[in-house]
Amino acid sequence: MKIHMGRSLVEAVEGQGAVLPAWYTLSGGPAPGGEEVPVVIWFLQRPDNGSLQLLTYINKVLTPFDARVSLAHPMPSRNVSLKLKDLQEYDSGEYGCSVNLPGVEALKGISTLKLNVRVPPTSPSCQLLSTPRLGTNVTLNCSSSRSKPSPSYQWERTPPAHQVFFPPAQDPTHGSLTLTNLTAAMSGVYVCTASNQVGSARCNLTLEVIPEPGVAMVTGAVVGTAIGLGLLAGLALLYGRRKKGQDEQANDIKEDASAPRTLPWPKGSDTLSKNGTLSSVTSARALRPPHGPAAPRPGAFTPTPSLSSQALMPPRPPRTVGARSPPVTPASPPAQAPAPAAAPAPAPTPASALPGMGAVAVIVPTQSQAGSLV
Numbered sequence: 001m002k003i004h005m006g007r008s009l010v011e012a013v014e015g016q017g018a019v020l021p022a023w024y025t026l027s028g029g030p031a032p033g034g035e036e037v038p039v040v041i042w043f044l045q046r047p048d049n050g051s052l053q054l055l056t057y058i059n060k061v062l063t064p065f066d067a068r069v070s071l072a073h074p075m076p077s078r079n080v081s082l083k084l085k086d087l088q089e090y091d092s093g094e095y096g097c098s099v100n101l102p103g104v105e106a107l108k109g110i111s112t113l114k115l116n117v118r119v120p121p122t123s124p125s126c127q128l129l130s131t132p133r134l135g136t137n138v139t140l141n142c143s144s145s146r147s148k149p150s151p152s153y154q155w156e157r158t159p160p161a162h163q164v165f166f167p168p169a170q171d172p173t174h175g176s177l178t179l180t181n182l183t184a185a186m187s188g189v190y191v192c193t194a195s196n197q198v199g200s201a202r203c204n205l206t207l208e209v210i211p212e213p214g215v216a217m218v219t220g221a222v223v224g225t226a227i228g229l230g231l232l233a234g235l236a237l238l239y240g241r242r243k244k245g246q247d248e249q250a251n252d253i254k255e256d257a258s259a260p261r262t263l264p265w266p267k268g269s270d271t272l273s274k275n276g277t278l279s280s281v282t283s284a285r286a287l288r289p290p291h292g293p294a295a296p297r298p299g300a301f302t303p304t305p306s307l308s309s310q311a312l313m314p315p316r317p318p319r320t321v322g323a324r325s326p327p328v329t330p331a332s333p334p335a336q337a338p339a340p341a342a343a344p345a346p347a348p349t350p351a352s353a354l355p356g357m358g359a360v361a362v363i364v365p366t367q368s369q370a371g372s373l374v
Helices: 215-251
Strands: 002-004 009-013 018-020 023-025 039-046 050-058 061-064 069-071 082-084 093-100 108-118 125-128 138-143 152-157 176-179 188-196 199-207 278-280
Touching (some): 018 108, 050 069, 138 199
Parallel strands (some): 009 108
Antiparallel strands (some): 002 023, 039 050, 039 093, 069 082, 188 199
16 A cells, blocks of 8 residues: 655645645555455644644544544545645644555555645834934835745835835845935835735835925024023013012111100190109199289189199189199100290298188199109
C-alpha cells in the first residue's frame, strides 16, 4: 500500500477553505477478501502541542473532532482527501494521513503535507510624524497591524496632481515616505497601499503645508507682548503706590484742633467746679463794672445772689445796705481770658446798725474747701 499526497505544500487564505489531497494504492491489486473497508486517521502535527487528531474513519463510522473538517469523498473509497473550511492562521502546520486495511497487516501506510494559511493585510494606519511647515521636511508613515506574509507599502498622491513615489523617498518595507523642502504645491491627499500575495488595504491622509509666519506678524506679536507687559507693570506700580499712600495715611498722628475761644463769663450764669459740684452762684449784678459803682444810698437794699436769679430777672429793688459776703471768683477754663478786676467793695455796715436802717438779715451760703455750697 502506498499513500499519495499530490503535493507537499498547500496554501490557503484565512477565512476560506482548502482540500488536502490524499489517496492510497495497492501494488498487488485489490485487497484479499473482497470489499475494502480502510481505517483512515487524519492528524495535525504541531510543534508546541504535539499530535492533534482531527478525524477518524473506523468500521464505516466517521468521527470528526472538529466541526470544520470532513472527508472530501464518500466512504468507503481509496480517495481519503481531507476537506477544511473557515481556515484561520493557527491552522497552519503539518498534516498527516494514516491508512490501513483490517486483517492485512502489511497493508498500511502514512504520509504528510504542509498547510500554510496566509492572511491579507489589515487596514493600515497613516500618520504624519512632524508639522508640515514651508521649507521643512516631513515624514509620512504607514503600518498594517496584521499580515501574513508581511506587506509591501506603496505611497502615491491622488489626482489632479497624481504622483507615484519610489525609493529612496519611500521605504516599501517599513511604509515611510519622506518629503523634503516642502512647498505650498505639495499640499494634497496622499494614499498608502499595503499589499501581499493574498490581499491589500489602503489608508490616506491630507497634507497641508503651513506657511511660515511673516515678519510683520512676528513684529506685531513682539510689540503686542511688550505693550501688554508694560501695562501690567504700570498697573502693579500704581496699585503699590496707592496701597502705600493708604497705609501712610492710616498711620499718621492727627493734631488736635485748636480749642474754641471761650466767651467771657456770661451774665446770670452759674459756674461748675471741676469735680462736678456747684461751687458758687453769683449774680452778674454783684460784679462791679470796671469804672466803679455808684456810692450806695442810705437805706438801699443789697440783693443776695441765689439760684433763682439765673432764671428770673425781677425788677431792680432799691438798694439796701446789708451784710454781704465777699464775692467768689468762679473757676474758669484754662483758655478763658481773665475777667476784668472788680472795683473794691465799700466798707460793710456794722450789723448792729442794720435793724435801725430797715434792713433784713439774709443768710448767705458759703463755699466749703471742696467747692460745694454749705
